[in-house]
Amino acid sequence: MPFIVYLRVSTQRQGQSGLGLEAQREAVEQYAARVSEPILGTFTEVESGAQKDRPELAAALKECRRTKSVLLIARLDRLSRSLSFIAQLLEAGVEIRAADMPEANRLMLQMLAVFAEHERRLISERTRAALAAAKTRGVELGVHGKRLAQAxxxxxxxxxxxxxxxVLPLAAQKMSLRRIADxxxxxxxxxxxxxxxxxxxxxxxxxxxxxxH
Known part of the structure; x- marks a missing residue:
């Protein structure tokens, strides 16, 4: 079956610079070439992994159903670390394949999502515990971030x-912002x-x- 590719990065800066996207694109293209199946289209999302409303993913799934294609991603975590979200995808009637683990079936995808969500919760809990301990010791939180912001x-x-x-002489002439930019x-x-x-x-x-001034 042919592939519809879905790529995702978490920030606008990554999307503009190509950070993360190129590695994902290379992974899916290499896998498609290895199994000799064509890629019919590519959908790219610049979004947080916690955000469930993803128009590009919805469009990719719709195109998969229309062309009877497989949704191909580089890695499972490019979709989400939410078990409920993965379950929702698996119920969409579209076959999903990850280039880094093509042998994964629906059950394995669900199990991986369970472990990924568990890991996310552990990281969150450890972060909260570390911040609470630092505050108890009298450490001023966010100092490094404040210094970076000031710099x-x-x-x-x-x-x-x-x-x-x-710029100031141009503004003194009552030029519009557009004219100053030009x-x-x-x-x-x-x-x-x-x-x-x-x-x-x-x-x-x-x-x-x-x-x-």
Missing amino acids: HRDEATVFARSLATI ELNARGLVSRDGGRWHPSSVTRLLSRLKEA
Whole structure:
């Protein structure tokens, strides 16, 4: 039977950079080539594993039913660590295959989901226990995160100030955010994330400059 591929990453940044996606794509393509079955389509989801409402997965399952294909994933954990969610998928009337464990049948998939959910609960419980113990010892929680956030803000301020002599005169001329963005792009200047300027990124830049003064 042919395959419909479902890929998933947990964050928007991973989706944009390809982190995780390329490894999954390579795994499913190698498996399909090994069993000499075609891939009829690929659906990619950028979403949290805890989120059950996944439009791309729903579309992939629908396409599997329409083309009588097998849903192919790279690894079981790319679907979910929720037993109830895996059970729901297994009841969808679509054969599911994981490239890292193609011999897994429906029962094995359910068992793996049970172990995965158990592991997730253990990790959550250990994390809560560690935080509670640290708080009891008087450790200030979140200090490292606060330092990183402050460093991020400082870097953003330095970047904003480097463009102040260009952006502030444009804003003083009552230019729209769109026109300022177009002007920055025309000059070949990149935004802080290395991309093109948009009204939203100009707004953040002006806000940062205002806070700096």
